[in-house]
Amino acid sequence: MTLLARKHVGNVVVALVALVLxxxxxxxxxxxxxxxxxxxxxxxxxxxxxxxxxxHMSCYGYPRExxxxxxxxxxxAIIFDHAITQWPKTVPGFTAIMTGKYGHTTGVMRVTPFxxxxxxxxxxxxxxxxxxxxxxxxxxxxVLNPQTNVLQGFETVEEVYRLRRDLSYIAATQRAxxxxxxxxxxxxxxxxxxxxxxxxxxxxxxxxxMFVDDEFYDATRRWIPVNEEPLRLDLPPMRxxxxxxxxxxxxxxxxxxxxxxxxxxxxxxxxAQYDASIRSADEMAGDVLEEARRLGLxxxxxxxxxxxxxxxxxxxxxxxxxxxxxxxDCARVPLLIRPAGGTKATRVRxxxxxxxxxxxxxxxxxxxxPAEMEATSLLPVVHGDETAPLVFMESGYQLDYTLxxxxxxxxxxxxxxxxxxxxxxxxEYELYNLERDPGExxxxxxTRPAVATRLRQKLEQWSAPWIEAAYNTVxxxxxxxxEEMRERLRALGYLP
Numbered sequence: 498m499t500l501l502a503r504k505h506v507g508n509v510v511v512a513l514v515a516l517v518l519x520x521x522x523x524x525x526x527x528x529x530x531x532x533x534x535x536x537x538x539x540x541x542x543x544x545x546x547x548x549x550x551x552x553h554m555s556c557y558g559y560p561r562e563x564x565x566x567x568x569x570x571x572x573x574a575i576i577f578d579h580a581i582t583q584w585p586k587t588v589p590g591f592t593a594i595m596t597g598k599y600g601h602t603t604g605v606m607r608v609t610p611f612x613x614x615x616x617x618x619x620x621x622x623x624x625x626x627x628x629x630x631x632x633x634x635x636x637x638x639x640v641l642n643p644q645t646n647v648l649q650g651f652e653t654v655e656e657v658y659r660l661r662r663d664l665s666y667i668a669a670t671q672r673a674x675x676x677x678x679x680x681x682x683x684x685x686x687x688x689x690x691x692x693x694x695x696x697x698x699x700x701x702x703x704x705x706x707m708f709v710d711d712e713f714y715d716a717t718r719r720w721i722p723v724n725e726e727p728l729r730l731d732l733p734p735m736r737x738x739x740x741x742x743x744x745x746x747x748x749x750x751x752x753x754x755x756x757x758x759x760x761x762x763x764x765x766x767x768x769a770q771y772d773a774s775i776r777s778a779d780e781m782a783g784d785v786l787e788e789a790r791r792l793g794l795x796x797x798x799x800x801x802x803x804x805x806x807x808x809x810x811x812x813x814x815x816x817x818x819x820x821x822x823x824x825x826d827c828a829r830v831p832l833l834i835r836p837a838g839g840t841k842a843t844r845v846r847x848x849x850x851x852x853x854x855x856x857x858x859x860x861x862x863x864x865x866x867p868a869e870m871e872a873t874s875l876l877p878v879v880h881g882d883e884t885a886p887l888v889f890m891e892s893g894y895q896l897d898y899t900l901x902x903x904x905x906x907x908x909x910x911x912x913x914x915x916x917x918x919x920x921x922x923x924x925e926y927e928l929y930n931l932e933r934d935p936g937e938x939x940x941x942x943x944t945r946p947a948v949a950t951r952l953r954q955k956l957e958q959w960s961a962p963w964i965e966a967a968y969n970t971v972x973x974x975x976x977x978x979x980e981e982m983r984e985r986l987r988a989l990g991y992l993p
Contacts, residue, residue, distance in 0.1 A: 538862045539837040540798040541625070541686045542789065544782045547587060547638055548695045548819060549775055550807035551580070551831045561708055563775040566783030567802055567831075573839030574800070575879055579848040579931075580832035581888045581903060582806050586820040587640045588612045589891075590805035590851075592647050595620045597855035597870035600891050601967040605645075607894055608742055609820075610978070610991050614646040619867050621855045622650030622686060628864050631685045635673040637665045638692040639985040644978065651688070658692070658985065663701045666693055670781040674788045684862075689785055691778035694808070695989060696755035696817045700773035702780055708769040718764040721816060724750035730916065739894040745990075747818040748920055754990030755817040764811055771810065771817075797837050799861055803854060804830030812936065815920070818990070822920060823892045823899045823910050824937050834875075836861065847885040848903040849875055889959055893917055896968050902956045906932040909942075909952035926953065 551557045556568040556576070583593035584600045589612065592598075592605040596618050600606030603618050614620075622632045633653035641647055648654050653676060657668035673689045693699060700707075708714065724746030737743065746752050751761070760766035782802070789795055809815040812826040819827040832851055853875045856866040860874045878885050888903040897913040910927040912918055921927065928942040928949045942949045978986070 543688045543801045545690045546804045547692045548808040549804045564779045574833045574835035575843045577832040577845045583852045585806035585827040593852040597872035620650045625686045633676045634688045635669045636690045637669045693778040694774040698770040698774040700777040720762040722750040742894040800835040802833040823901045848888045850888045
């Protein structure tokens with residue numbers, strides 16, 4: 498090789514080395530700037546959805562495009578296919594999520610109004626606040642009013658439900674965005690709650706009839722009566738503490754609080770409105786997510802989408818309500834966790850307990866969960882632990898309320914109350930293979946005795962230490978609601 502050629506090659510090598518060093522330096526600089534822009538522990542953003550069934554979200558495979566924004570989020574998230582609420586009512590459900598404790602432990606269970614979380618129970622917001630987090634809650638449902646004490650630990654609480662209903666959902670978005678835009682040196686924990694899909698369904702911000710008469714609209718679905726009067730039941734000879742809830746006319750027909758102005762008896766129309774309401778919440782949550790992305794927050798923010806409970810849409814002859822029956826239409830909820838910076842889309846197919854969210858977020862933030870938390874982190878299951886824990890749920894309005902347990906594809910339900918059995922299959926125990934019977938229509942308790950016996954023993958072992966005391970807990974509290982709050986609860990069907 499000539500001297501000129503060697504010199505040329507040397508120049509090329511030097512140039513390449515310089516380019517590599519320049520690229521490495523640029524990469525290092527970007528990493529340094531990113532680290533400087535996002536110091537310390539991750540931010541946490543929870544977007545919660547009232548009354549939303551996982552199986553009515555397009556990010557879970559539903560054919561209607563109800564959740565395009567959550568679909569985009571799911572591409573960078575962990576998707577839990579079978580997330581089970583610990584109580585399918587709003588206040589008990591969120592109390593479990595925020596404390597990592599069961600309803601029988603906190604005493605917040607059975608009914609939504611007048612429930613109060615005692616100060617001795619530490620919430621996720623309190624734990625994060627004690628570790629330097631700024632906390633803000635933007636709540637569009639009156640049932641999560643400050644009197645419940647579920648919001649303890651939040652420095653900023655925006656009670657946007659005090660606005661007109663259509664404005665409250667918009668205000669939850671706008672005020673959450675304004676709060677995210679504030680300059681801060683500490684990490685933040687933000688909770689934005691959307692009540693759009695709670696009956697009577699109210700799709701704000703989208704075309705209300707977007708799913709009416711589409712290819713999935715079945716106008717032949719049977720017509721259903723509107724029940725104006727309470728159900729007539731022979732209650733026990735006592736002043737039953739939940740008589741109003743037990744006699745609610747949402748079995749076999751539509752409760753008057755859920756009646757829609759158009760097509761009030763047509764099941765397909767209610768479902769179309771419900772789906773549009775989910776799309777409405779998705780659109781508003783999408784604005785929050787887009788602003789967080791524009792602000793550059795998502796590289797250091799854990800984003801969660803979670804439901805408090807589902808909704809019965811005529812399943813098991815139960816219409817546009819939740820809490821009374823233990824079936825998956827109300828028990829199975831959405832749960833997506835996008836770690837800071839995102840991850841490869843991952844699906845967890847085993848059942849998980851939703852209240853495991855609190856210890857999971859604390860673990861991701863590098864914080865030791867409070868010792869009294871009953872929930873365990875979901876991360877072992879995410880990482881492929883085959884020994885997934887059993888999942889338990891409480892439900893119902895009776896003193897002898899209903900208990901359920903999930904183990905893989907199997908689900909066992911215990912219904913001790915004869916009154917509750919009027920609404921179910923009439924059997925004290927029900928066993929379902931959810932892979933073959935997702936609608937929970939065929940009770941296998943008598944035909945699969947080995948599975949039934951094993952799960953019954955596990956359910957009894959779990960409940961034995963506390964069940965007697967829980968039966969005697971009526972759930973009385975000193976919560977006093979003003980007439981404005983009572984009227985808002987009546988509009989949502991919580992009060993007669």
